[in-house]
Amino acid sequence: MDVERSAWAWSLAGIVALLVMHFLLRPLLVQLPVAPNLLIGALLLATLRLRSGHAAALGFGLGILEASMALEGMGSYALALTAVGYLGARSRDLLFADARFYVVAYLFVGTWLAEIVLLLLGTTSPGPVRLVAGSGLDALLTAALCGGLEALTASLAARQV
Amino acid sequence: MRYLTVGRPESQRRDLLIAVGLAFLSLFIAGMSPDSRLAITRVVRSTVLAPFLGAHRVFARSAELSDLVAQLEMERERLAVEVLQSANLELENRQLRIIAGLPDRRAADFAVGEITAGAPETGVSHTFLFRTRSGIEPLTPAGISTPQGLLGVLRTTDGGSGLGEFWTHPDFRVGVRTPDGSTTGILRAYSPEAGETLMLLDGIPFQTNLAAGTLLETSGEGGVHPPGVPVGHVVREEDSRSGWSHSYLVAPVVRPGQARIGLVWLVRSLLESDPGEGTVDRDDPARDDSPTGTAPAGPGD
Secondary structure: OOHHHHHHHHHHHHHHHHHHHHHHHHHHHOOOOOOOOHHHHHHHHHHOOOOHHHHHHHHHHHHHHHHHHHOOOHHHHHHHHHHHHHHHHHHHHHHOOOOHHHHHHHHHHHHHHHHHHHHHHOOOOOOHHHHHHHHHHHHHHHHHHHHHHHHHHHHHHHHHO | OOOOOOOOHHHHHHHHHHHHHHHHHHHHHHOOOHHHHHHHHHHHHHOOOHHHHHHHHHHHHHHHHHHHHHHHHHHHHHHHHHHHHOOOHHHHHHHHHHHHOOOOOOOOOEEEEEEEEOOOOOOOOOEEEEEEOOOOOOOOOEEEEOOOOEEEEEEEEEOOEEEEEEOOOOOOEEEEEOOOOOOEEEEEEEOOOOOOOEEEEEEEEOOOOOOOOOEEEEOOOOOOOOOOOEEEEEEEEEEEEOOOEEEEEEEEOOOHHHOOEEEEEOHHHHHHHOOOOOOOOOOOOOOOEOOOOOOOOOOOO
């Protein structure tokens, strides 16, 4: 098995694990004042390896799932995550250097911006503190967790090869 | 580690087209009727999300089982006392109606169902999924309450389940009155700068004063909610427009997070059984249930 294929397989396993954890732990995570957004984290990790069109489609599907779980904002969730998927993949194409720091920074900035958009599209007015600081902390946790997972899957793939 | 790099120009155009198409599809979904969105939600929740929702139910039930049993025991005891206390009430009511020449008292008709609150990433949920155990499909919009008081309104139904909004929803309105009927007004959700969402009673005439603690119940006007359902207690005066009207802050009787079982008012049965009595305007497309007619008699009559 070559390095690329092995890395992709491990990364896919990590993304699926993140999504399963997100939907399984969602009732708990939404009650916490600060929590990692595993859905956006998984989507951003997927955009690292998908074409922008495919990343947009994945974002759209995840948006429908998330809205069905939340019971509100079906169109806005789908629209926001489609944009996250597409723009995430495009910005990776334009900006990315293959270094771990950039992955973490990419996850942090991507999650922060996506959370702000989702908060503004929601039915509950978030307030400036939640909008900026709360989503920033969420993004920090997401970047740490998903960046760590990305590093772990990469090292597992390298060890396997 | 290497990630994908920029593709060929024609592939980029194709990717852009896919993204734009999906964005338009998202906007189309956002503009769809609640019925259509409910259909999508039901399909997704009964297929892809079914294992997760099942796991959530198992976790929630096991975490709350002991509390639930204790609560049910308390409720059963309280109901037993109430049944004993009202043993002669029905007979007395029938006799008084005969003396007054009134027709038989109509019992209000409700369907019991399970309430699943939405779980947005931030804030509290304003919407819920309602599933009747009997498979009855209520005429919407229809008021939903718990045995304690008003919970919200069912907006749309399909095959025994439906989507509804808690009273905390920004679009929710309900006509209320004091128990003696001396004061009426319209309640809506109100979010102060900090703290929990409360209710605001608007448009009370300036010369009318409501004491703190006064109970407000549904007036039944508009035909969405049955009359006499407790809604909240007056906390204090919130705002005053000098010489014209004032508004009051109201603490709700039921908070959305407390309810797992709801009672939806089956106004259809009243309309079908006695169409001549009570004028109910059910065709008003407005999302609120501000007064549009005289409600049929309900449990409070």
